[in-house]
Amino acid sequence: MSTLSSPRITETPTAITQIGRLERVTLGERVHAELRELLMSGELAPGQKMSLRSVAETLGMSIMPVREAVARLVSDQSLEVLPNRAVRVPLMSRARFRELTSVRLAVEGFAAEEAARNRSASDLVAMQRFEEAFLDQARSPDPQADQAVRANKELHFAVYRATGLPTLVGIIEGLWLKIGPVLNFDLKISPDRLRTGGAVEQHRRLVAAVSAGDGATARKALTDDIEGAATFIESTGRLLD
Amino acid sequence: MSTLSSPRITETPTAITQIGRLERVTLGERVHAELRELLMSGELAPGQKMSLRSVAETLGMSIMPVREAVARLVSDQSLEVLPNRAVRVPLMSRARFRELTSVRLAVEGFAAEEAARNRSASDLVAMQRFEEAFLDQARSPDPQADQAVRANKELHFAVYRATGLPTLVGIIEGLWLKIGPVLNFDLKISPDRLRTGGAVEQHRRLVAAVSAGDGATARKALTDDIEGAATFIESTGRLLD
DNA sequence: ACAATCTAACTGTGATCACAGATCGCGGCA
DNA sequence: TGCCGCGATCTGTGATCACAGTTAGATTGT
Structure with a gap:
């Protein structure tokens, strides 16, 4: 793969070798x-x-x-x-779930607010794309949980990336790593949450507010989204302690 | 080291072996x-x-x-x-320093607010102890930079731990790991910042507000503290780009 | 005197071995 | 039939070896 067609050992870097270097x-x-x-x-x-x-x-x-x-x-x-x-994968107690949710409300809420101030045109395109993808699954008569999970994640992180604060995005990724197993494994068990939950509505509000540059509303939509899912998870009684 | 004085192999666990187990x-x-x-x-x-x-x-x-x-x-x-x-150790550009400072203001500001709501008596004791330790160094005619750095860190994290949100404390530790080399290595070079900076005053306001349960003032004191240090660092011109 | 070149030492990454301790299943005793 | 005990196997952690690639220093050629 390396020097099959190379006439010399020390040659001018080709595009392919350059990619390897990057x-x-x-x-x-x-x-x-x-x-x-x-x-x-x-x-x-x-x-x-x-x-x-x-x-x-x-x-x-x-x-x-x-x-x-x-x-x-x-x-x-x-x-x-x-x-x-x-x-x-760590087990999740009710207390730990609430702690993580508290931190998420603060950190991701701040991110939504910042996103509304800093979003670029390409950010809006990405958000709308994944909002639609999520909507497709939520409305589908045969919703694919993994597709919905993926679209939901991409939508959220499109918002977070719009803050222009990569450190903040990294922090939120860490939070999702911890809460993902509970949140999304549960969604795969009971996919009707896609319909009954208010996620579709909060996503609509979120994208609209970020587009309009309305930070306060964006934060509210996002925290409502988080709290909606959290309430559902707690109601399932699958948490420990 | 293991069974020197042990009459039997399977003996009742002693205090020492218990500690090892923990x-x-x-x-x-x-x-x-x-x-x-x-x-x-x-x-x-x-x-x-x-x-x-x-x-x-x-x-x-x-x-x-x-x-x-x-x-x-x-x-x-x-x-x-x-x-x-x-x-x-990564180099720090001015842009990255500002990004980290923005995230710190949001996250640590939130922590200060929560600490004011949740602090226990033992939290207050710890905060006061480290505030005094910092004060000692700041007022000293021959301030020890490393002692001051240590007291400053302990004071801040006493506040953060008072939130009762260990996940949040972990996030802030991650932020300090990234910004510590710039913030504290610089302090060791120019330790007069201990006197000229408003750290002593902000610490006093912070501890008082957390004690009084005044979240808004606690947040303001903490963000003033962060911004004061950030302004100083930027003024040194030691950041890249 | 200076620049090019080549080699010896050193880099992080991946694979393999070693080891103490935990787990699990089979066999035997009651 | 039920319970205990004892290996065989498997666990994460630490040490060592291997390797491709970089770096730095000395040596050589001009």
């Missing part, structure tokens, strides 16, 4: 991204266990990259390793 | 804590490079625990590994 993505980085996606989209249930070796074998590599990725996720408490050395 | 802290965890402390207290300057092997040799261990600790810090961008494989 960012050599490490294996551990790829595993990290993979596990993040699984957690955020609720494909891993709270309490689900895994082992470094089994994951490594599944992905066809040694345990080293898996080890690094898991260590990073354990570091920010998206995963946990028990005293017995078992790695699992 | 949480077996891994080597990587200890290195992580060590590096965090160095970053937060500004003992590592922006741009400072290190290598896994040299750190490992200094700490008297193999590179594995260092590798894990660095991977975690790179993961949340408290460190960075360049394309050349050099590990270093």
Whole structure:
């Protein structure tokens, strides 16, 4: 793959080699991204266990990259390793769920407000695209939970990215990693929340307010969205303690 | 060290063995804590490079625990590994400094407000203790920068812990890891900021407001504190770009 | 005297081995 | 039939080796 058609060893960099230079993505980085996606989209249930070796074998590599990725996720408490050395998705108590929800209301609410002040035209395009994608699933007679989860996530993060504060986006990603397993695994169990919940309405208000530059309303729409989902989760009684 | 004075193999757990059980802290965890402390207290300057092997040799261990600790810090961008494989404390541009300050104002401001609502008696004791420790250094004719940095950090986090939101405390720790090298390394260079800056006054207002349960004033005192330091840092002209 | 070149040392990343401790299943005793 | 005990297996963590790629220093050629 490297120098098949290269007449000389030291040649002028081609477009392909340039791409390789831009960012050599490490294996551990790829595993990290993979596990993040699984957690955020609720494909891993709270309490689900895994082992470094089994994951490594599944992905066809040694345990080293898996080890690094898991260590990073354990570091920010998206995963946990028990005293017995078992790695699992943390269980969620009612108290912890409420704590995370409180922080989300403050942080994501601030983000919505900032997004309304800073959004660019391309931000609005992205938001509208994912709002529509979510709407399609919510209205569908046969809604695909994973598609809805994905659209919901993309819509929210389109708003958050519009703040122009990448650090803030990173913080919110950390929050979603922790709450995703509960929020979205539950959604896959009871997908009727797509219809009964007010998500569609709050998304409409959110996008409209951000577009209009109305920060206060944007914050209110977002916090209503979060609280709506939180109320539903608490009502299911699936939380511990 | 294990069974020197043990008459039997399976004996009733003593206090010492119990302590060992409570949480077996891994080597990587200890290195992580060590590096965090160095970053937060500004003992590592922006741009400072290190290598896994040299750190490992200094700490008297193999590179594995260092590798894990660095991977975690790179993961949340408290460190960075360049394309050349050099590990270093990230440089700080003026734009990035302002971004971090914006997020700090929002997140730590919220924390101060919550602390005023939730603080317990023991929280107040801790806050007052570290406020006094900071005051001692600020008023001293021969102020110790590292002592002042430490007292300042402890005071702030006593407030943040008073929120009862450990997730929020974790988020703020992440922010301090990123901004610590600039903020505190600079303080060690020009320690007169201890006197000229309004930190002492804002700390007094902060502790008083949190004690009184006055969230709005607590938030204002804290954001004034952050903005005062930020203004000073920007005025030094040591930021890039 | 200076610049080009080449080699030796060093870099992070991935794989493999080692190890103490936990888990689980099978066998045997009651 | 039910419970205990004892290996075999599996766990995360630490150490070591391997490797491609970079860096820096010395040596050579002009």
